[in-house]
Amino acid sequence: NTPPQVEMPPPFESAPTAAVSVRCEDNRSRVTGVEYRIDEGDWVAAAAADGVFDATAEEALIKSEHVIPGKHSLQVRCRDLAGNESVCSVSYSFGEPAGEEKAQDDSEAEPTATAKPSRQGEKGVGKREKPNRGRKGGSGNHTR
Secondary structure, three states: OOOOOEEEEOOOOOOOOOOEEEEEEEOOOOEEEEEEEEEOOOOOOOOOOHHHHHHEEEEEEEEEOOOOEEEEEEEEEEEOOOOOOOEEEEEEOOOOOOOOOOOOOOOOOOOEOOOOOOOOOOOOOOOOOOOOOOOOOOOOOOOO
């Protein structure tokens, strides 16, 4: 079994005025859901353009107001009935983020797009270290 293929939109050069369309297709089983997020934010369910995810090829809609100004990454996660999933992303940069001043350098960087399908999804990687609170062993429960 293979994960669905995701066709990402081109990088945004300005704020989208309508829902952003993402095409998801699987050659064996139907697409059952599509989610998206900006940067490392929470995953948000995308809407099926025809109202329900029930075919091997689907168009998912991303709310335009979620595509915020500044330099960001839009990630899309698509699942099929067999449990396979793909995660793809596109980087974009437009406008000024709220509350930030324009940088001294007026040169404009070219927008770039990258698609990175993954069968494993976005599971946590690496281990989290406990902060050192300045104690050298012991329970820290001292009485005088």
